[in-house]
Amino acid sequence: MTVNHANTDVIRTHIIKQLAVGDFCSGEALGEQLGISRAAVSNHIKSLSELGLDIYSVQGKGYRLACPLILLDKSKILDLLTVPTDAQLTVLNVIDSTNQFIKEHQSDLSNGSVCLAEAQTAGRGRLGRRWVSPYGASMYLSMHWTFPAGYQTIGGLSLAVGVAIINALNKIGVSQAKLKWPNDIYVLGKKLAGVLIEVEGQIGAACHCIVGIGINVKLPQANLPIDQPYIDINSVITTEVDRNEFAAVLIDELLTTLTLFESKGLAPFVAQWRAADVYANQTINLIIGQTVTSGIARGISDNGALLVETDLGIQAFQGGEISVRPA
Ligand code: BTN
Numbered sequence: 231m232t233v234n235h236a237n238t239d240v241i242r243t244h245i246i247k248q249l250a251v252g253d254f255c256s257g258e259a260l261g262e263q264l265g266i267s268r269a270a271v272s273n274h275i276k277s278l279s280e281l282g283l284d285i286y287s288v289q290g291k292g293y294r295l296a297c298p299l300i301l302l303d304k305s306k307i308l309d310l311l312t313v314p315t316d317a318q319l320t321v322l323n324v325i326d327s328t329n330q331f332i333k334e335h336q337s338d339l340s341n342g343s344v345c346l347a348e349a350q351t352a353g354r355g356r357l358g359r360r361w362v363s364p365y366g367a368s369m370y371l372s373m374h375w376t377f378p379a380g381y382q383t384i385g386g387l388s389l390a391v392g393v394a395i396i397n398a399l400n401k402i403g404v405s406q407a408k409l410k411w412p413n414d415i416y417v418l419g420k421k422l423a424g425v426l427i428e429v430e431g432q433i434g435a436a437c438h439c440i441v442g443i444g445i446n447v448k449l450p451q452a453n454l455p456i457d458q459p460y461i462d463i464n465s466v467i468t469t470e471v472d473r474n475e476f477a478a479v480l481i482d483e484l485l486t487t488l489t490l491f492e493s494k495g496l497a498p499f500v501a502q503w504r505a506a507d508v509y510a511n512q513t514i515n516l517i518i519g520q521t522v523t524s525g526i527a528r529g530i531s532d533n534g535a536l537l538v539e540t541d542l543g544i545q546a547f548q549g550g551e552i553s554v555r556p557a
Contacts, residue, residue, distance in 0.1 A: 241266065242274055243323055246283070246348075246365075252298035254291040281324060281349045282364020284450045297448070299366045302346055303474050310478030313485040317342035317374075324365070326352040328372035329428055329442040336430075336438050339374040342485050346371050346477055353444065356426055357553065361444050362454050368462075369445040369473060371480065375488050378436045381429070385548075386496030386534030388413040388427050391441055393499045394487035395423055396506050398480040399445075403467045408508035411527075411536045411554050415445070416508045420461035422446055441484065447471050496534050504529050513557040514538065516547060524557055 241264055248255045248263075257268040257275075264271070275293055279285050284296035304321040317340050325331055328345040330352070347370045353361030363370055377383050392413035399407045399415070399422075408416045415423035423445040431437030446462035448471065454460070463471050490498055504510070509527040516523040516538060525538035525545070535546035536554065 238274075239323060242278060245271070245274055245278065246299075246323075247301065249283075249285065249293060249295045250299045250301055252295060254288065254294045256292035259292070278365065281351075282367060282450055284452075296451070300472055300474065301366065302348060302477065306474040307346075307477045307481070310475060311482060312478075313482045315342045315485055316340060317344065317485075319343070319481075320345045322347040324349045324351060326350065327354050327442075328370050329354055329426060329440045332372045332374045332440045332442075333428065333430075336374055336440070341375050342481075342488070343374045344371060344481055354426055354442070355424060355444075357551065359457075361424065361426075362456050363444070364450055364454070366473075367449050368447050369443065369476060369480065371445075371477065372440055372442045373481070373484050373488070375439045375441065375492075376436050377439065377492060380431060380435055380437050381433060383492075383495065384429065384437060384439065386499075387439065387441075387491060388425055389503050389530065389534045390487055390491045390496055390499040391425050391427070391443070391484070393502045393506070394483040395425070395443065395445070395480070396502070397487075398476070398483040399463075401479050401483075402463070402471060402476050403469065404463055406466065407506070409503060409506045410508045411530065412534070417461050417466055420459040422461050422463065441488070443480070445476075445480075447473060447476070497532065500530065500532060500534075503534075509554065509556070515555045515557050517553040517555060518547075518549075518551060527554075 257271045260271045261268045285293050287293050302321050325347045327350050328347050331345040349365040350363035350370050353363035355361040389412055392409045395415055396407050406417055410416050413425040426442040428440040429437050448464040449462045507529055512527055514527045525540035528537040528539050531546050535548040537544050537546055
């Protein structure tokens, strides 16, 4: 078979699909299929390794993935969705950020539209941090939702999204996931997933939200440049996660959650958030800019503020610039 495309993405997608099967692929065979030299194949392999794909080579045999990989597949995910939706699903190979993709296409998207990618080169985290996004190792998902009644109706949205993720994880067998305010997902004291919600719109008008979710599924063995203890789903359940099934479960949960949130707000999610609170009644440090406040975590208020008992009594904290750490 010969593929006559010079396009880098097409070439790399072809190489990944061959490798994903799990067998050795020789540089020569890949080069013949693609109409490029072995040296060019080797350069593409190097770039794929830099994107986080665990590829090794054995002289005389060729290249092989350290673990077989089931690639994201749009038609499989659509077949597995159970919540009716007319929203668009975009499945990409490599992108800067799925949140950025939604941002650039937001005016054409209906509520619930999703972008998924195999890897991000500029994944965004909360508080201006980077979200490390190796190839095929995680779920990088962004969903678009417009709330017609504007900013005043989206308070607590990120907490409701945290609950949706806990529900999706439960459905694939991860039962011990907890929430750290406002919406980090923790398992065994380490971060499994994070949520970044980006909002645009004028005061008094509809607001357009990008709900960005990163969930570690099966991270590469190599140490990753992540500045806090982290964990992946593969370390906590014995069955292999099919990311297509998981994506469908997660999208279903998000569609249900955001529809309910739009009509009822945070109220239907508060009890579940409190039940999954990782720091309930523990001493924590609250970092707001340069200021650190210590106290005992007392859960969340009905509008989603973090309640902390300090010498001054129980205080409510709200806002995107707050970090919570164990004391
Ligand atoms: C956090 O810092 O905890 C939030 C991380 C959010 C990462 C996800 S990955 C998919 C989406 N696209 C991005 O660029 N960021 C979010």
